[in-house]
Structure formats: C-alpha cells, structure tokens
Amino acid sequence: MNTSETRKFVDEVRGLEKNWMLDLGHPLLNRVADSFVKAAGIGAIQAVTRDSYFMAVEGESGVTGSVSDATGTRKRTFPDLKVDSQSVSNFFLVTAKGGSNNSKSAEAMVKGVSKESFQWGLAAGMHSGLTYGLTEVRGTHDWKNSAVAGAVTGAALALTSDNASHEQVVQCAITGAALSAAANVLSDIL
Secondary structure, eight states, rough: OHHHHHHHHHHHHHHHTTOOSSSOOOOHHHHHHHHHHHHHHHHHHHHHHHHHHHHHHHHHHHOOOOOOTTTTEEEEOOOOOOOHHHHHHHHEEEEEEEHHHHHHHHHHHHHHHHHHHHHHHHHHHHHHHHHHHHHEEEHHHHHHHHHHHHHHHHHHHHHSSSOOOOOHHHHHHHHHHHHHHHHHHHHHHH
C-alpha cells in the first residue's frame, strides 16, 4: 500500500464517524454509542468464532478444555493437532449436528457471547467517552487523556469478571493506561 492509498483508507474510516445512523443529541453520546455498537459487534463475532471452534473440537475428541478463572476463556494445548481433509469435514459435521450436548453448549455459548460482547462494547464506549470528555475539559488531546481513559476502562473491565480481585483491578488499570498511552503516542508518530 502506498501513502496515497493509506491516506484514502484512513479518510474513509474517519468518515464513518460522521455517518452515524442515530443522532443522540450530543457528540459525547454519539461517540460512546458508536464505539459501543462497533466493538460489541466485533466482540460477538470473535466470541462466536472461538466458541464454535471449541464446540467442534470437543464434539470430535470428546475432551473438554479447562476454563481459566481470570479471563473466562478456555486454555488448551494442542499436542496432536493435525489438519487434514477428514478433520476439516468432521469440524463441519459436528458443528451442523443437533443434540442435547450441542444445545447445552450452544446455550452456554450464547450466554458467553453476550457477556463478552458487552465487555468489548463497555471498554470501547467508556474509553471513547472518557477520551472525548477529557479532551473537551482539558482542551487538548494527548497521551495523558489516553492514559487516564485506559486506566479507568481497564479497571471497569476487570470488575466485569466473575472473581475480580484488588490485584486484578489494579493490573488491568495499569495495563489499560500503558496500552492506551502507547497507542496515542504511536498514532502521533505514524
């Protein structure tokens, strides 16, 4: 991609902010709602894809994965992972099959997808709203706004987990602040 194509792509993405399908009456509300909807959709797609894969693998092998308490995601090792035409066709057959185990897994998947979608939307909406609000209050958009928004968003996201501890909230706040500030600095450089 050359520079003009990159600029054109960036301009198209920025133009999406102006074409919001619903006007809530204030730029802050529009920005939060837009970020929430977009990120929640991405989170749902990611969660459905991951859970469908694990449902298919469990159906094929009969082995369930252990679920991490901290993140709620499955941890797996793949010592004998083989990809051939038979395993690919089994994946699609298991995914398409009905049955009591699959309906229970599908119900659990829907609950998990809903929660994860909400978490993604919460993180994006909160971060976007805080960044916008801090920019309006301080009159400048810099890494400090991003760091504060990242810290608050990280802490809020940690509190949505089932077993949120003080250490986990602090760790997520620090991680959120660092990632957000780094993204802001790198966006200014690039």
